[in-house]
Amino acid sequence: MSGGLRIWHPFTQEALDPPPIRIARAQGVYLYAGDGRRLIDGISSWWVNLHGHGHPAIVSAIAEQAAKVDHVLLAGFTHEAVEELRASLQKILPNLLSHIFFSDDGSTAVEVALKMALQYWQNVGRPKKQAIVALDHAYHGDTVGAMSVGAESAFTDPFRNLLFPVHRVHSAYCYRCPVGKTRASCDIDCAQSLERLLTEKHGQIAAVIVEPLLQGAGGMIVHPVEFLQRVRRLCSDHNVLLIADEVLTGFGRCGKMFACELAGVVPDLMCLSKGLTGGVLPMGATICTSQVHDAFVGDDRTRTFYHGHSYTGNPIAATAGVASLKIFEREPVFDRIAMIARIHRERLDAIRNHPAVGEVRSIGTMAAVELHADDPGYASKLRPKLYKFFIDSGVLLRPLGNIVYVLPPYVISPDELNYVHDRIAESLDLCQS
Numbered sequence: 553m554s555g556g557l558r559i560w561h562p563f564t565q566e567a568l569d570p571p572p573i574r575i576a577r578a579q580g581v582y583l584y585a586g587d588g589r590r591l592i593d594g595i596s597s598w599w600v601n602l603h604g605h606g607h608p609a610i611v612s613a614i615a616e617q618a619a620k621v622d623h624v625l626l627a628g629f630t631h632e633a634v635e636e637l638r639a640s641l642q643k644i645l646p647n648l649l650s651h652i653f654f655s656d657d658g659s660t661a662v663e664v665a666l667k668m669a670l671q672y673w674q675n676v677g678r679p680k681k682q683a684i685v686a687l688d689h690a691y692h693g694d695t696v697g698a699m700s701v702g703a704e705s706a707f708t709d710p711f712r713n714l715l716f717p718v719h720r721v722h723s724a725y726c727y728r729c730p731v732g733k734t735r736a737s738c739d740i741d742c743a744q745s746l747e748r749l750l751t752e753k754h755g756q757i758a759a760v761i762v763e764p765l766l767q768g769a770g771g772m773i774v775h776p777v778e779f780l781q782r783v784r785r786l787c788s789d790h791n792v793l794l795i796a797d798e799v800l801t802g803f804g805r806c807g808k809m810f811a812c813e814l815a816g817v818v819p820d821l822m823c824l825s826k827g828l829t830g831g832v833l834p835m836g837a838t839i840c841t842s843q844v845h846d847a848f849v850g851d852d853r854t855r856t857f858y859h860g861h862s863y864t865g866n867p868i869a870a871t872a873g874v875a876s877l878k879i880f881e882r883e884p885v886f887d888r889i890a891m892i893a894r895i896h897r898e899r900l901d902a903i904r905n906h907p908a909v910g911e912v913r914s915i916g917t918m919a920a921v922e923l924h925a926d927d928p929g930y931a932s933k934l935r936p937k938l939y940k941f942f943i944d945s946g947v948l949l950r951p952l953g954n955i956v957y958v959l960p961p962y963v964i965s966p967d968e969l970n971y972v973h974d975r976i977a978e979s980l981d982l983c984q985s
């Protein structure tokens with residue numbers, strides 16, 4: 553291809569994938585294409601959008617903020633928008649979390665958490681505690697540190713020489729139980745691999761990182777709450793920090809404001825992004841306990857956390873975050889979430905015995921169907937077939953290989969959500985042909 557500058561699209565194989573659909577307008581749960589097509593945004597545009605596209609309260613707040621302070625660096629400066637966002641988040645975050653560090657997106661929120669955890673142990677005089685533990689099937693982003701703690705896959709393969717080594721332990725993937733149990737007979741035995749590791753190596757381990765209750769890109773794997781509770785207890789018992797990556801699960805996705813809340817667990821560090829701005833502008837945040845933060849404070853400048861991005865704490869993004877959290881207060885957001893969760897459960901129940909279905913699972917606003925496939929995994933040939941089928945039916949769903957899932961904006965109506973589930977039910981026959 554010669555001449556001109558072209559857009560290189562993410563996660564796209566230009567030689568095989570269909571050309572991108574040009575979206576001219578986004579409103580509520582719909583994406584309107586320039587060619588007249590209308591798509592239900594069944595995955596909240598990569599899990600970011602909460603209250604529907606173009607919510608007037610967010611749109612007007614960011615327009616006003618852009619005219620007031622568009623951007624200013626956060627080193628040596630502060631501003632009203634970021635302070636307001638801090639105050640709004642304080643109302644919903646666990647009290648034990650005392651400091652918030654802003655960054656740009658989910659990956660940078662994770663990078664910050666990892667770096668904070670490593671430097672924390674150096675600052676408190678335990679420099680040997682430098683290893684990170686991550687779960688099988690994990691996904692934490694595409695930057696090098698975030699990839700290192702993610703599961704090895706075709707996504708990370710080309711960079712394997714660059715990734716830092718991590719200890720990997722079992723995830724609570726009940727459908728494909730790593731220790732051969734069934735949920736009825738198990739005592740969260742999958743957590744024993746973490747227990748053994750921490751018992752043996754806690755003197756070298758800085759932190760355990762998890763996606764609490766829901767591993768997203770790894771296959772929409774839903775964990776029993778007892779697994780997260782066990783991980784928390786093991787980290788506390790062995791003096792290891794727990795990092796909860798709530799980039800996907802935060803802001804109501806799992807039914808409560810944060811997934812950790814469902815398990816009654818408070819991590820030492822929490823990563824937020826995606827829904828942080830209602831899904832309108834990029835922003836990341838890493839929140840930590842005062843124990844972690846205070847280790848960075850002192851006369852000695854080498855204790856400083858030398859990390860920052862140009863757009864850290866951007867005022868317009870922060871204002872979007874404040875406006876989004878006000879919507880939680882003013883609109884019946886958790887009623888909408890409960891409605892989505894109920895419809896998901898009913899509709900999944902109706903298809904769980906279909907011969908094409910391996911397992912159905914849901915948590916809060918996420919519903920997933922793991923399909924039988926001879927080639928399970930992201931590269932499954934079912935993926936392009938299903939993607940096309942859904943787009944042709946007016947729904948944006950991006951199956952993770954043989955796993956179809958829905959994660960809609962909270963403003964989806966029951967009719968619209970049932971329409972999406974109708975298409976999923978129809979697609980099952982396609983999987984058998």
Ligand SMILES: Cc1ncc(COP(=O)(O)O)c(C=O)c1O
Binds near residue numbers: 763
């Ligand atoms: C749990 C989790 N962490 C981190 C990320 C990375 O976020 P971003 O794509 O904004 O860098 C993602 C993205 O899907 C995610 O699901």
